[in-house]
Amino acid sequence: MIDSAHMVLMVATVLFALGLVGVLTRKNVVFMLISVEIMLNAAGLAFVAAGSKWQQPDGQVMFLFILAMAAAEVSIGLALVLQIYHQHKTLDVDRLKELRD
Amino acid sequence: MTHLQFLALLPFLILATAAIVVILLIAFKQSHTVIQITGFVMMCGVVLAMWYVRDTLPREVPPLLVVDGFAALFTGLIIFSVLVVGLLSYIYFEEREENPKEYYILLFLATLGSAVLTISRHFVSLFIGLELLSVSLYALIAYLRNRNNAVEAGMKYLVLAALSSAFLLFGMALIYMETGSMEFTAIGRALETSGSSVLFLMGIGLIVVAIGFKLALVPFHLWAADVYQGAPAPVTAFIATVSKIGVFAVLIRFAQAVHLQQNTLAVTVFTVLAIACMLTGNILALMQQNIKRLLAYSSIAHFGYLLVAFLSGDAGVGPTVFYLLAYSITLLSAFGIITLLSTTRRDADDLSGYRGLFWRSPLMAAIFTIALFSLAGIPLTAGFPAKFFILTAGVQQNMWLLAVVLVLSSVIGLYYYLRIISTLFAAPPLTSVKERTLHPFFYAATYTSLVVLMCLLAWLGVFPGFIVDQVQAFLQF
């Protein structure tokens, strides 16, 4: 019987995988961002689990950092999203192909 | 936190204040020039502080940071690069329509992040530094939102970077799960006691992914070309030098802590990556007509070379530093030329724009040529001893496969460098180059700094001995 930490880790892994699939499959930039958020949170969850395993606060500390970072990231992300919509009148990533060989 | 530790962190604190100072200046509606100069002074302050605290080194700041000669070297490298980037930025942004001021905040924040990476000995500090770096980079890349697809570049970088940091975090989590610590050294120790489990290895793998992404190692390199092309020239220079230097520093530190080079698995992985980088980078660049993209590809190849030094363990640190130094000087002078030639409308990144540059403005062409020769590793330029030392390190560890691949791929590389050079020297087109109105002082300053860079390249190429000794001395403590 595996301990709870590893259970949570599995959950986190599943979340992470889901996020990844989301990033891969969604064409809309916003949804991609959301999926990335999911992945980040999955990582955070994993940290919490680890922290609980070792009975340390570090895991949760790390989680806070992650949240902050995610927030910053998303804010810039959304700013860019606005710009993109402003310029391309779409949020479809497959239209963003100006830069290429 | 003792006084000494505080002292040791002084340079980084100054770096941090630089950003704040800029914010204040902006608040007081100071002009671009003022900001520029202040930033310059602050950076010099950082260097001075570094010099001032040098004999208190090395100094641990547990649990997160350690300031030692290694860190000092890399930070110095970073600051040096930022100085030049800042100078270029002025020229570049001076007569752009956008307001360039906030740019400097981001610049210094990113620098801080990269500097923090060099002194981090803990996952948290690693994470903070990395994110500081990348978050400010998102903004920097997309800073000129209406010019050559900056936004697209920024978006691509953002999504991929966020992705990679997700991987990084997850990897960290796994390792933390296994070892119960987030200090590199502790991890190393835990590893020796309780061998490496699957989870741990996966953790390492995921971290490698993140690092590889930042260093644009194959196969995580796909963003590089687009971002290089989309970002403003100075920012591109920044990405190519500062961010990569920082990341490479932390990679080395981490590897030393957990003895990555003893782990056959990691060695195999990095060997494959190195070979892939060297070949892919050079082959991609072969027919590239856009100089910024071409430099992106060549930088991929160059980090492939660096991995060879990295793989040769502690013997490779010295060569790595030298190589990074030569490499950043070279790239900065190259991007300096690009910046100088860029117009208000678009960056001068099309090779055809460089036809016969030598006969129009010999100095620029000479600088550019020497930079390219240095990238190609031709003697009389810094690139040659750099590549030579790396080869030395590689051969010393009997990594013949890597050595041979390095040689062959650099022959391939030679072709496209020669292609650019022969364009520079080709018969000039009839169209005359446009005149630009610039603050003469900065114009002169930029020119002189570029000339200085060129001289540095030549000097390093002919007498590398001095620097080599210095580096060794620094790495001692």
Place this chain on the structure above:
Amino acid sequence: MHQLLPYIPAFPILGFLVLSLFGRKLSKPVIATIGAGTVCLSALITIILGFSFLQTEPPGGVYDQLLWSWFSVGNLSVDIDLRVDALTLVFIFIITFVGALIHIYSAFFMWHDGDYARFFASMNLFVCSMLLLVMADNLVLMYLGWEGVGLCSYLLIGFWYEVPSNCRAANKAFLITRIGDTALLIGLFLLFKEVGTLNISGILHQAPDQFATGSSNIVLITILLLAGGMGKSAQLPLQTWLPDAMAGPSPVSALIHAATMVTAGVYLIARMHVLFQLSPVTMVIIAIIGALTLFVAGCSALAQTDIKRILAYSTISQIGYMFLALGVGAWSAAIFHFFTHAFFKALLFLAAGVVIEALHHEHNIFMMGGLRKRMPVVFITFLAGAAALSALPLVSAGFFSKDAILWYSFSAANGNPLLWLMALAGAFITALYTTRLMLVVFWGETRTPVHRQPGQGMVIPLVVLAFLSVTAGFIEWPHNMLHLTLFSAHVQKVLPETLLKTTLPSESLFQLIAALVTLAGVFLGYILYYGKPGIRWQQSPALAGIREFLFGGWKFDQLYNFLFVKPFVFITRINKSDVIDKMYNGIAQAGLRLNSWFSVSQNGSLRLYIVGVLAGILFIITLQLLL
């Protein structure tokens, strides 16, 4: 005395230098004086030298003068060192004396030519190299002269270089002789490997103890040397260049392609006689080659219509006689024939030159005719030469030399009736075509008017040579009639005696046969060519094929063209743009293709990039799980 040696070649080379450097600035008289004068001087020195040699024989029968050490590495040391012994003396006498006459002749003959200086420069250079060839005391120096004469022959055949055919002839001559030369060079290498020196006297001394008679090495060496000789002396199968070489001015043909250079092969073999004696096989080969050549060339001469080509073929065949003599071991006879031949063949060429000059550069004998009355002097001299060529008994030098060869080809130790018969046939043919030449050119009615009579300067050499080609033979009489052996006695200081078979029929019988055969040849020629019938015979369709065959010199040219020239040209043409280059271009192409493939991945699609990252991860993870 030996201090004089260097001057003999020195004067001509001096003339060459002066003429080639300042030739264009000098006036024609000056050029002529320098050109002819230098050779006359060396002729003078030679004669002085000769007298002193004949009076008081130098120690060892050799004048020797070391100039300087050319190069010496390890055990190979080569000097620039001149040496003159009895054999060499004969050659340098001919070279300088006949050379001087020809130079005087040319001074007038070439008067109207634009490139006067270049002509004399080349001629002087030739004389010098020829002298070095025969005076060299080591084979490398001899090779220097050997190549030098080749060069001059090239320069002079192609003297009128505006005409492409002349250049072709020059190239042909140079290349074919070059083939022989290369064989000779390889011979030298082998000699050096075996004997350890290239010094002629050294080789001649060591050879007997070095090689067992008939051992494979010596045979190989001699064959290689022989090949060199065949190239220069235009013997089968390397004879094809000589007829074309007639493209050069007549004096050139007289000096180079009759009197001196073409006999270099004879000299080489005579000089290295010790080696050749050690290899009987080669001796037989030489004899056979000589016999064949004299016959083949003689037949070709029958069908020629160009006066100079006739003489060229006759030269080939006469040298064939010399080779035959050498082959059967009649060394002195061979040299003696060289001696007389030099006079009368030079004479014939010079006279022919006058004729051609007189008839507006008409070469075809059938366009000449009836010159007997209009150019008496030339007629007389030509007659003397012709007599000598066809060896009319007793009244011509040719008789004494050729008769000796005929006799020895039968009687010498390794002589043989077959060879004798060949030689006899050759004598017959010679007489025949000589008569033909005489009759067609000098008898019959006029076909081309004479527009210029030869000047005194051209006549004098003719007369001198004519006199010599009648009288030169008298210094050597057969044994059975007043046994006089001045010449053979002289050369046999160097060359061995001719060994005879033990039992022999009387020599007189052979002389009688020879004389009769010659006369028969003359008589047949008279029948065929005296007046009209000869012409008709010349055009009779029945014989067209054979005539064509002989006219083309037995079609050797076509044969070689088909065997060597065409394939060579073909090979070089198809590979003009270096196949190996294709390989490297292929590599380059591959690189570019790779580039295009790789850049597909950079298609700007964010999702693809993510996939790339994922691929990376999967790769790393799998790697980890595998290991």
Place this chain on the structure above:
Amino acid sequence: MILVWMIVVLLAGGVLCWLVAQRNQLICRWIALIAVVTAFSIPLGWYLRFKPVVTAGNNWLIDYQANWIPAYGISFHLAMDGLSFVLILLTFLLGTLAVLCSWNEIRERTGFYFFNLLWTLAGIAGVFVAMDLFLFYFFWEVMLVPMYFLIAIYGDFNRRYAAYKFFLFTQTGGLLMLLSILAMYFIHGQQSGNYSFDYFTLLNTTLNDTAARWIMLGFLIAFVIKLPMVPLHNWLPDAHSEAPTAGSLILAGLLLKTGAYGIIRFVLPMFPQASAGIGWLAMLLGVIGIVYGALLAFAQTDLKRLIAYTSVSHMGFVLLGVFAFREIALQGVVMQLLTHGISTGALFVMAGMLKERLHTRDIDQMGGMWTAMPHMGAIGMLFVMASLGLPFLGNFVAEFLVLISTFDVSPVLTVIASVGLVLSALYSLRIMQKVFLGQLQTVTQPPADLSAREWVIVAALTVAIVFLGLYPQPVIDMVGGVVTGIVRS
């Protein structure tokens, strides 16, 4: 020390030329000329002053050493022995002529041109005297880059392609050599604990056979690419035919020689067994080169390309002679280096003169030049004869020595090589016939004969080649010590 000066003068002169050129091109030309002549006079004057005699014991005439990158045991070590000396003389002789013959040919961008010219010469001179392997590699590259510019900027129509090809080929070899140098460095270091790139230190390194073979190959490939050896010769025809006259002169006269020099100086002494092991193969390739080059030369219609292939053929003799490991052969090789430098150089100079006058390199469009330019015709004849190895011209001595001593190593190969002599006659006479003989074709007024400046050039070359042909002994004595030393090892 004079060695350093020799090089410094050239480097400084080059920079000076570049700077002055904007003001006045004539001065720039003169500076270049003076620089080369000074550099020439330095070793010459030294020789005349000290009259050094090469004793079998110690061949080293001059030796200069200074620290460079002590951390890696790299020193700035120059030394000169007989071999280096003769090659240095050749370098500066041809260098002077190169400056002279680009006097009028180069009309714009003069400064940069002479800068490159002088730096190439400096690099070559350095290669001949560098006794530290790192330094050697350094100079090896230094001579490439300016040469690349000479071809890529001042060359003919197809110059870029030629320049790439030249640079890539040589660079590949160079980097392989670099690997080998490093391997030597570490193997020796691990053996003796003394990490150094010094030639004399590395000389007494003991290698096991496999290591020796691989390292030797690294060196050898670099050198035979330069030489060039078939099938690595393809850079040569393009580079030679596209380069400006002086470029071709230096390429054919000097750069090829560095390859041979490298083999003699490094490959043979450092890896005696290993090189003996592949001796027969190298000789075979040399012979193939002789024949193959001659065949290609015969086929060409582009004059400079033709001459280029002749040097492929001639360099075959070098390879053949070097790997015969005989004293005489090596002497012949050295002689061949000098004479080929002079004769082929002269031919290229003439091709350049013809091109200046006729604006074509196609021999089918020439002909009858003798009528127009009798002097050039005579000189042309002389050097054509030299290239087909006529005695009393230097090339004969060289080829004779090589062949006579390879003969007792391998008669068969020697015989094939001698066939090369016949072929050489073929293509040489073809040059003569196509260019100088025949009817004068040019419809315009006939081109002018040699000018005074050109007279100086060809006169110098003529004197040199004839002297070497009639009295080569001084050279032979000069290099004698070196050669015997190599043969003994």
